[in-house]
Amino acid sequence: MDLGIAGRWAVVCAASKGLGKGCAAALAREGVNVVINARGEAALNQTADELRALRADIEVRCVAGDVTQDEVRQALLDACPQVDILVNNAGGPPPGDFRDWERADWLAALDANMLAPIALMRATVDGMAERGFGRVVNITSAAVKAPIDVLGLSNGARSGLTGFVAGLARQSRLASRNVTLNNLLPGPFDTDRLRSAFKAPGQRESRLRGIPAGRFGSADEFGAFCAFLCSAHAGYMTGQNVLLDGGGYPGTF
Ligand code: NAP
DSSP: OOOSOTTOEEEESSOSSHHHHHHHHHHHHTTOEEEEEESOHHHHHHHHHHHHHHOTTSOEEEEESOTTSHHHHHHHHHHOSSOSEEEEOOOOOOOOOGGGOOHHHHHHHHIIIIIHHHHHHHHHHHHHHHHTOEEEEEEOOGGGTSOOGGGHHHHHHHHHHHHHHHHHHTOHHHHTTTEEEEEEEEOSBSSHHHHHHOOSTTHHHHHHHTOTTSSOBOHHHHHHHHHHHTSGGGTTOOSOEEEESTTOOOSOO
């Protein structure tokens, strides 16, 4: 299927590795020009070269820096001639016990997983509406639907983003102008982040037993789903939270 987005421009945050990289690669394969971001410059440049190798007719630009910082987000916007597609992403907060978390810990989680995405949406969605096309995909977590106790910072901050997006997506000045905003909720995907969570022997196998699909997801299949949400064909779907978890969530809805 031709996704109908060749020649468009996308900003993909936190995209040198893992799920963000999967999204950038899937968009690049569709002929979308991408501006990618991450803090570490070497991995970012390496990923940019890999994306350029996917298609010779796209432009790939890099903005190194922490997406929670105002000046980094401004540099991302400056590097992109027009933002048709925005993929919001950042590292997830650390696990722990809420008794140990101070205000600064909460603010860091809110900055990365709620306020940075909102700031980028604020800067881009009205321009998308004026041009009659826009796609926003926020990478959140399956923990928004089924909270994980030790990930309280993530559960809280991402739920704040989810509630905000639910309202914004339904503004008719956006929805009637072909601007959609959706959240993708990853369950366990085989990325550096997931691998680093397995510290003791047997943890990986025990996690796998809870996934009906019998495997972890891949960044490529996550990216392919994201690219479809960003496609010309997905204009009637907005304000949704889509779980990609190999059947791990046990509920009917
Ligand atoms: P990953 O493999 O560790 O990759 C994270 C990427 O984000 C890297 O490119 C990293 O590069 C970049 N990054 C992190 N913090 C950043 C920041 N503040 N500013 C700019 N770039 C930043 O992680 P992942 O598994 O793809 O996870 C992506 C998101 O999905 C995270 O929020 C994670 O919590 C969430 N999630 C993942 C899973 C899973 O199973 N993988 C499940 C549920 C939720 P630098 O470090 O160089 O900046």
